[in-house]
Amino acid sequence: MTIQEAQNAVDQWIKTIGVRYFSELTNMAVLTEEVGELARVMARKYGDQSFKAGEKDNLGEEMADIFWVLCCLANQTGVDLTEEFRKSIEKKTKRDATRHKENEKLK
Ligand SMILES: [Mg+2]
Numbered sequence: 001m002t003i004q005e006a007q008n009a010v011d012q013w014i015k016t017i018g019v020r021y022f023s024e025l026t027n028m029a030v031l032t033e034e035v036g037e038l039a040r041v042m043a044r045k046y047g048d049q050s051f052k053a054g055e056k057d058n059l060g061e062e063m064a065d066i067f068w069v070l071c072c073l074a075n076q077t078g079v080d081l082t083e084e085f086r087k088s089i090e091k092k093t094k095r096d097a098t099r100h101k102e103n104e105k106l107k
Contacts, residue, residue, distance in 0.1 A: 003082040010071040031069040038062040
């Protein structure tokens with residue numbers, strides 16, 4: 001599935017099953033909430049906290065939740081994530097061409 005196909009799939013789901021998009025600000029809050037859920041799993045899996053009884057390691061699920069809401073926000077604000085991601089890679093490649101290679105902390 002391409003990024004564009006993901007945006008289209010989310011749009012179809014919202015318009016058929018979800019009825020309509022939540023407002024942009026509501027989805028921004030939901031995105032923040034989902035990032036918090038990912039942080040919770042990360043803290044337990046890679047950090048010093050431990051899973052409580054019944055809690056599961058659902059790292060991938062939480063990442064997908066974030067991507068879902070990001071697709072919602074992109075769709076409702078007219079953002080083409082494929083093009084923006086392409087531009088982001090280009091920007092980082094130019095900006096950081098030697099930055100990380102010259103970072104002594106990374107050696
Ligand atoms: Mg979640």
